Amino acid sequence: MTVRALTKRVTSSLKIAAVAAVIASSATSAFADAGFQRWVSEFRGVATQSGITRATFDRAFANVTAPDREVLELAQNQPEFNAPVWQYFDNQVNDESIGNGRRMAQQHRRTLDAVERNFGVDRNIVLAIWSIESRYGQALTNERIMRNVIRSLSTLAYADKKRQRFARQQLIAALKILQNGDVRADQLTGSWAGAMGHTQFIPTSYQAWAVDLDGNGKRDIWTSVPDALGSAANLLKDNGWRNGHAWGYEVVLPKGRKFPAGKATLAQWQAIGVVRADGQNYPRPNDQAELKVLEGREGPAFLVLHNFNVLKRYNSSDRYALAVGLLANQISGQPPLRRDWNRPFTRLSFTETQELQKRLSAHGYYNGEIDGRIGGASREAIKALQARIGMAQDGHPSMELLSRLRKQ
Known part of the structure; x- marks a missing residue:
């Protein structure tokens, strides 16, 4: 056989193999989609038993024909809270988030007045949550981030065993939101995990705490800033937010001292030398506080109070609650940390x-x-x-x- 003939045969074989691979891939995709459609058909019965009408279900799933592969990829790759401490806080508490927060405080002053009046939650805390959850609503216009909530939750319920129970529960809640008429099907958008609107409520949180602060008859956390901020404040209020109380304080630790595990009163902490970094006294010395040192004794230290734990009802991470508190402090005009995070480099603005x-x-x-x-x-x-x-x-x-x- 000549070299040319051999080359031709090899080329032909490669083309056949390539075509076969494409066909196999398409068949696998079609099979997966068929499996998803069977799952949707079976889930219809679950939805019906939960009070979802056929019309609502059909409207919700009208354009949901296949799982969202990107959702599964994102579910498997969530490095946010595994990143170095300084990286998380640099991304959340920076000159842009602080400056935008102060501008939003002016732009939405009347709404924030109503939030404080109705729910007793500090406006700067609400602004900080808004920043961290959606960058003051900027993320809602990003098509790379926002996606169809029904499709995202269906994908997780169908293919993510770790989140299957959560996703099914949230999917039923999302269908009830749609059925209630607060939002159209094409407006029901959110993150890969189904967190929705300016303040990123999962559907069950929406059901529990969303409010109609602007008085138009709908609880619209997607396009109504008053509804979104009021809903965030309502969540905190309902979980025990104490009006006028701090979330915590940056403190200085005395050298060579061991500290008690768990909580003690602020007076007891002060007695062993744990004092506020700004030199001021603790206003409520009998309040219970817990020491948080996310980078050990060599990093910044904090005594956190009851309201810190209420913030964790929004997101159970210490990093999250601390970021909300620190950002709120700086939006209000307080100075940055006296002792900064330990970075092995010079920080950029x-x-x-x-x-x-x-x-x-x-x-x-x-x-x-x-x-x-x-x-x-x-x-x-x-x-x-x-x-x-x-x-x-x-x-x-x-x-x-x-x-x-x-x-x-």
């Missing part, structure tokens, strides 16, 4: 972080959003550039790296 992303993009390393927030894509881009220019591949958004880029 928000604007400088955006500049770093732009430069990474210009060099072909990054194709994500220029949002001033360092996530997985930004870190991988930084590592790739660091490898090329001979720096340690740590993925840190440092002034040292930006300075090198500015010189190129």
Whole structure:
């Protein structure tokens, strides 16, 4: 056989194999979609038993014909709370989130007056939640983030065994929201896990705490800022928020002392030398407080109070509750931490972080959003550039790296 004939046969074989692979892939996809459709048909019975009408179910699932593969990928890759402490707080408490919070405080002053009057929750706490949950609503316009809630929850209920029970419960709640008429099917959008609106309520939280603060007859957390902020405040109020009480204090730890596990009164903490970082006295010395040191004794330290634990009813993470409290403090005009997080590099401002992303993009390393927030894509881009220019591949958004880029 000639080389040309052999090449022709090999090429033909490769084409046949490629076509077979495509057919197999299509068949697998079709089978998966068929399996999903069977699941939807079976779930109809569950929905009916839960009081969902046939018309509501059909309207909700009209365009839901296959699982959302991106939802499953996102469900398997949630690094947010596994990231270094400083990275989480740098992304949440920065000059942009603080400045925007102060602008929103002015723009929505009357709404925030009503929130404080009706629910007794500090406006700055509500603003901080709004920032962390949706960047003051900016995330709701991002089609890469927002998706069909019915499809997201159906995907998790169908294919994610870890979240199956949660997703089924939330899916029924979402169908009830739609049936109640608060939102149209095409407006029922949210995160990959079904968190919805400006303040990212999961459907069961919506059912429990959403309010109609603007008085138009609908609880609309998607387009009504008053409804969204009022709903967040209502959640905190209903879970025991204490009006006029602090969430906690940054403190200074005495050297060489051991500290009690669990709670003690602020007076007892002060007696062993744990004092406020700003030098002021504790206003309610008999309040129970717990010590939080997310980076150990070498990082910032906090005594947290009852309202801190109420914030954890919104999100059970210590990082989340602390970020809300610290951001609220700075929106209100309080100074930043006296003792900052331990970063192994010089921190960038928000604007400088955006500049770093732009430069990474210009060099072909990054194709994500220029949002001033360092996530997985930004870190991988930084590592790739660091490898090329001979720096340690740590993925840190440092002034040292930006300075090198500015010189190129």
